[in-house]
Amino acid sequence: MVLQNIVSVLTLSVTLLQGSMNVAMPDKNIDGTLFLVNRQHMVTEQYIPQVRKTEVYGMSQSMRVDAATALEAMFAAAAQDGIKLATVSGYRSYAKQTTIHARKVKKVGSESADLYSAPPGASEHQLGMAMDLAQKGSSQLNGGFGNTKAGQWVDANAYRFGFIVRYQQGKEAITGYAFEPWHVRYVGKEYAKAIFDLGEPMELYVSANRLAVCDYLIRQANEVQP
Numbered sequence: 001m002v003l004q005n006i007v008s009v010l011t012l013s014v015t016l017l018q019g020s021m022n023v024a025m026p027d028k029n030i031d032g033t034l035f036l037v038n039r040q041h042m043v044t045e046q047y048i049p050q051v052r053k054t055e056v057y058g059m060s061q062s063m064r065v066d067a068a069t070a071l072e073a074m075f076a077a078a079a080q081d082g083i084k085l086a087t088v089s090g091y092r093s094y095a096k097q098t099t100i101h102a103r104k105v106k107k108v109g110s111e112s113a114d115l116y117s118a119p120p121g122a123s124e125h126q127l128g129m130a131m132d133l134a135q136k137g138s139s140q141l142n143g144g145f146g147n148t149k150a151g152q153w154v155d156a157n158a159y160r161f162g163f164i165v166r167y168q169q170g171k172e173a174i175t176g177y178a179f180e181p182w183h184v185r186y187v188g189k190e191y192a193k194a195i196f197d198l199g200e201p202m203e204l205y206v207s208a209n210r211l212a213v214c215d216y217l218i219r220q221a222n223e224v225q226p
């Protein structure tokens with residue numbers, strides 16, 4: 001009960017903050033792995049991370065250097081488990097995101113587009129720390145990925161390599177995005193494990209971290225019920 005109450009309060013505070021805050025996070029943290037980007041915390045056109053090509057199967061894509069190295073380790077481990085992953089979309093510049101979003105809005109209207117596509121400045125892909133994944137042989141990005149062997153492997157194992165499945169099912173009100181089992185975000189191993197253990201979106205983790213209640217929440221979330 002206590003856990004549920006704290007999670008509810010945090011959820012409420014995140015929701016309230018999103019209603020009133022429309023500011024970028026301080027630049028000094030922008031290269032940190034826990035830098036939060038969403039529609040309320042946007043980055044400017046000027047932010048261009050240092051990226052390199054990922055050397056894995058899939059479309060030629062780039063990521064920030066630390067994220068690329070982690071992604072390669074994840075692909076190698078997946079392959080050992082018989083899982084064939086493919087990259088679909090990694091780093092995207094502000095200009096590229098502008099084009100993609102405009103195309104989506106034209107196609108399905110702004111309301112539907114906003115569920116899946118970020119406006120320029122609000123995409124984690126601009127940080128170079130996000131990658132859209134597919135099962136080898138399929139480049140479809142849809143909820144069906146979550147039901148594939150590859151999607152289930154990613155859901156269960158990504159944290160071991162420093163990634164989180166960023167937009168979870170049932171958390172749309174907090175993340176502002178529909179369930180995207182294919183989109184992973186690099187946060188580093190330590191944060192990824194904590195966020196995985198917490199079972200809540202990054203927005204909530206960041207708030208809990210500020211309030212220094214993460215460890216408590218994770219203990220509660222994982223306590224075996226008698």
Ligand SMILES: [Zn+2]
Nearest residue numbers: 130131132183
């Ligand atoms: Zn994505």
